[in-house]
Amino acid sequence: MIYVIEEKCIGCSLCVKACPFGAVKLVEKKAVIDLDACTLCGACVTACKKQNAIVIEREAREDVDLSAYKGVWVFAEQRDGILMNVAMELLGVGRILADKLDVTLSAVLLGSDVSDMPEKLIHYGADQVYYVNHPLLEQYQTDVYTKALVSLIERYFPEIVLFGASSLGRSLAPRVAARIQTGLTADCTELEIDVDRRLLVQTRPAFGGNLMATIIIPNHRPQMATVRPNVMIPLEPDLSREGKVIEVKDIALEAEDICTKILEVIQAADINVNLQEAEIIVSGGRGLGKAENFSVVRELAEVIGGAVGASRATVDAGWIPSYHQVGQTGKTVHPKLYIACGISGAIQHLIGMQTSDIIVAINKDPDAPIFDVATFGIVADLFDIVPVLTDTFRKKLGK
Ligand SMILES: Cc1cc2nc3c(=O)[nH]c(=O)nc-3n(C[C@H](O)[C@H](O)[C@H](O)COP(=O)(O)OP(=O)(O)OC[C@H]3O[C@@H](n4cnc5c(N)ncnc54)[C@H](O)[C@@H]3O)c2cc1C
Ligand code: SF4
Ligand code: SF4
Structure with missing residues (x-):
């Protein structure tokens, strides 16, 4: 919620100039915020720090026990039985984050008969792989992938989930985030950990690349981010690395879960x-x-x-x-x-x-x-x- 404390507002218009969304105007020398246009970005609050006339109140979710969430997950994107490079890149950064938090790094693999992949994911840094093997997961379809991933998150409570910002990841991640009511930062270029607060510190370009925004998700779990392919560096594969493969068999996926039907897959002409x-x-x-x-x-x-x-x-x-x-x-x-x-x-x-x-x-x-x-x-x-x-x-x- 955002509001202006009228008594404090001196009508200096700094907030009007600061708002990138044109959501503030002066009416009778007082700032008025258009709540439909406001994105709660906070720029006006910073501009008004001398008067402190604008307040944003963000509610913490009391029903979420943040400490119940542990571990870093990487969504291991595969298409047509081929593991996408971005999965290995995310495991590279995921390994660093998991080590800083002293938790397990897990890859999540959804597909049909892709049992050769968990081993590769472990070689690239995963401690364990959650594998859901189901004919309905053979080709990416948003509704059934969302259902499978949401079920896993609700069962195992990871604190961080990373996706590639590929067309598939960009379709899946926001749906999952909306279902489980958590925050998602898209197109991150850097990921760090604030160890004391166990927060994922997510950096991404904002306002057409003119500034870098650092985003945290303090009140919700898991913390979710997408990262563009080719931004993170994968680890060198270690073929001697061993890990656990957890095949999750009891997630009920039904054909009725899918509202769309794939009639034909047509490769891009080029x-x-x-x-x-x-x-x-x-x-x-x-x-x-x-x-x-x-x-x-x-x-x-x-x-x-x-x-x-x-x-x-x-x-x-x-x-x-x-x-x-x-x-x-x-x-x-x-x-x-x-x-x-x-x-x-x-x-x-x-x-x-x-x-x-x-x-x-x-x-x-x-x-x-x-x-x-x-x-x-x-x-x-x-x-x-x-x-x-x-x-x-x-x-x-x-x-
Ligand atoms: C918010 C924002 C996001 C943007 N995102 C992107 C983006 O994702 N990708 C991107 O590319 N741009 C992006 N741009 C645009 C970017 O700023 C440049 O305008 C764009 O990259 C210029 O494209 P260009 O190099 O093809 O053209 P120009 O800058 O016009 O360069 C053409 C070059 O060709 C050379 N040249 C001309 N004729 C010949 C010849 N016969 N032989 C050899 N050399 C020749 C010229 O010397 C010149 O250096 C973005 C801009 C903004 C503001
Ligand atoms: S910056 Fe603060 S004091 Fe100035 S107009 Fe905006 S709300 Fe009022
Ligand atoms: S929070 Fe951001 S979008 Fe909302 S009024 Fe302030 S500057 Fe504008």
Whole structure:
């Protein structure tokens, strides 16, 4: 609940300027808050700290015994029987969090006949794996996955649950959070532990990346967060690591739990689009000049077995669909090789690709910021260079 203490308000309008959502206005020299527009972000409270005229009261849930929740969980995303890399990345950070809290790190695996996966999850850092093996879990369907995961949480009480911010994780995590009435922070880039208060300290970009917000969930459990693929570093697998596999067989999943029916799964027309798993990415920027010229990038990608990426400028121009976009508002990628063609290297683009192992930048402008992160820089017209690269690789690879 938020309210203004009228007697304290001097009508200075600092809160009006501070509110990013336009939810405060002055009426007869007193601040008035539009409760429908207010997101309870707290910016006005900070702006008014001299007068202390704005108060936000957040109720602690008295019905929740926070101390009953123990352990860190990682949702182990698999698709079509393949474990997604983000599961291993989350186990990497989950291991650090669990060790700081001195608790068990568990992976949660939902699927049908994916019994080879628990061992791999243990090799990557899990102490134990909760495994629900059921034909209805073969393909991701939100309602049945939500039911299975909520049942597990209500039975075992983890204090932290992490998901990949993939399309699947972004669909599942908010539903689970809503069902169990807890908080969820999306797209975290850093996770830390406040050991004394056993709080997950979640950092994520806010307001278009102009500031980093640190978020905690003090009154609810579990604390839930999604983390973008390719942000956290997985541990080196330890093949000698042993752990417990807990197959949970008594969760009642019924076909009636599913309101939707999958008639057919159609792969995206562009098979090279799975940027987040790609080892090689060839990306195009505004330097391509027009949509048709993406063929130059596509050809090179095809010959060297890479995926096609893009800057936002090209997506905004309608040259290529948005799921190719790399960067702050696109995908975060970590390929072995990233070739940037005609991309200037704006910070919002760099955020999404600068951890690539090798970056090759091709740009006419020697001062383009992309060269600051490039392993190899080629100052040249991309239309002179990229076709030569394509031909050379084609010959070398016998394609
Ligand atoms: C909140 C917010 C979020 C954003 N999120 C993203 C994001 O997720 N991803 C993203 O990419 N951007 C994002 N942006 C946009 C970003 O700021 C840049 O505008 C964008 O990355 C620029 O794209 P570009 O490099 O293709 O174009 P430009 O900046 O126009 O650069 C084109 C480059 O091509 C070079 N060039 C031109 N012709 C040739 C040629 N023939 N051969 C070689 N080089 C040539 C030029 O020298 C220039 O350096 C975001 C911006 C904001 C404000
Ligand atoms: S900042 Fe505080 S004192 Fe100033 S108008 Fe807003 S509520 Fe009133
Ligand atoms: S809490 Fe945030 S959204 Fe609400 S009025 Fe204050 S600044 Fe605006």
